[in-house]
Amino acid sequence: MAYKFLITIILFVMVMIFAVQNAAVVEIQLLFWEAAFPRSLLIFMMLLIGIVIGWFARSIIRIKRNTE
Template identity: 45%
Template sequence: MNYKLISLLLLAGLVVLFIIQNVAVVEIQFLFWSIKMSRSLLMFFLLTIGIIIGWFLHGFLKHQKRKSL
């Protein structure tokens, strides 16, 4: 069997297990806003936001370095 397929299936199984174990609803409050969502969905959104911020920050710093040379 292909190692990539095994790795992908293992990762997918871990993601499903993570989602099943973190279905508890949590409430997030920020200033005047309040929202309720599952813990796993919250972690997914935070991870996505972190990846996007890191991607833009890396591109900005790379552009600044190229600009200074």
């Protein structure tokens, strides 16, 4: 139990350090849309999008294997 808590605290501290060091605002332009986000938020959003795409791809592969 204490081991999991310690790992959670270490990961939380690392995420906070990452967020503070990447706090600069970055502008994003996509066609006619423009927005400004902190760099760390943008990196986390891209990470989440990648996780979701990977999960969907894995689900599709599993479905195809089960139907064969």
